[in-house]
Amino acid sequence: MQPKIPEKNKKPGICYAVTDDGLELPVIDVTNPAFEASLDERELNFQIQKFLQNVRSTEKAPAFLRELIFRYMRRRSVIMRGLMGSDGTFLSGMNTYMLKLGPDNLNKGYFSNIDRRITESPAGIFARLRLQDISRLLADDLAVRLSADKKAALHMLNIGSGPAIDGINALIVLQKEHPGLLDGRQVFIHSLDLDNAGPNFGARALAALQGENGPLHGLDVHFGHIPYDWSKPETLRDFLNSLDGQNIFAASSEGALFEYGSDEEVTGNLRVLSDVTPGDTIVTGSVTRGDELGRKVNSGSRAALQFRGLEAFSALALGAGWKVETSMDRPLSHDVLMKKGLEYDLHP
Secondary structure (H helix, E strand, O other), X not given: OOOOEOOOOOOOOOOEEEOXXXXXXXXOOOOOHHHOOOOOHHHHHHHHHHXXXXXXXXXXXXXXXXXXXXXXXXXXXXXXXXHHHOOOOOOOHHHHHHHOOOHHHOOOOOOOHHHHHHHOOHHHHHHHHHHHHHHHHHHHHHHHHHHHOOOOEEEEEEEOOOOOHHHHHHHHHHHHHOOOOOOOOEEEEEEEOOOOHHHHHHXXXXXXHOOOOOOOOOOEEEEEEEOOOOOOOHHHHHHHHOOOOOEEEEEEXXXXXXXXXXXXXXHHHHHHHXXXXXXXXXXXXXXXXXXXXXXXXXXXOOOOOOOOHHHHHHHHHHHOOEEEEEEEEOOOEEEEEEEEOOHHHHOO
């Protein structure tokens, strides 16, 4: 697909793909320093305080002035239009993807200085950190399971995250840190999402990474889109039951189901995954923090976030057959890895 708005300043070592609108964007690679969000404890605390100070300053401004500022930013910022367009619902996969790019990776022929300020803000940094966490959790667990079974196909299920960039990056990490582990193995990335734009970009991003000199060159990786409403988990059950053969499974939902879904939607999906997938399957994802910090950090979002926090989510997940094994506590979210638990098996 030829871009309508090409990136005129391509950086060496970075792959590029085109959106449905014809915008050429870099493909995020968390192993590339251009996309890294590396914060030590001191820098992380600084970014949190900086963000909270900005929130307090905004809260002090009169309501009419805040609205004027938002209108101005919306007219001049692609990313702000996406953020404000999520009012009462959720941020789309592509808008979330753009937020993670960072200020130096935005196409200058399309994005404004306001967009750059948004991506370099703590919110943008924390979103990149969340992506790194989920990719790392996936890669570290898969490295062990793939090493134990050299032949099984790998199925990566991405629920509601559009381009499935967390799963794609887990493969990049695996290929760089464990070369040969994916060789000769079929890998399938399944994007379960209502939207078409995110999965379409994800498929082009994967193709770019598989190109000559790309980090996934030569690997047998396939990208598929299953139109999916997470309020109807039986669709997921039917899809999983349609798969044949010896398979390894990993599911993820970064910035999606566990942050926006209702209790019934979360448990419905987790129960299907518990019922249908092998015993060693893992589920990773991000859970919106429920404490004061989480609410403050997410205060700029108009999306319908569920501030349930880690404790409430852990109880919810256990009731659906999953135990939180690992939690990386970040300002924006708790980034978790779950393995199959016992409570749902004991109380069907």
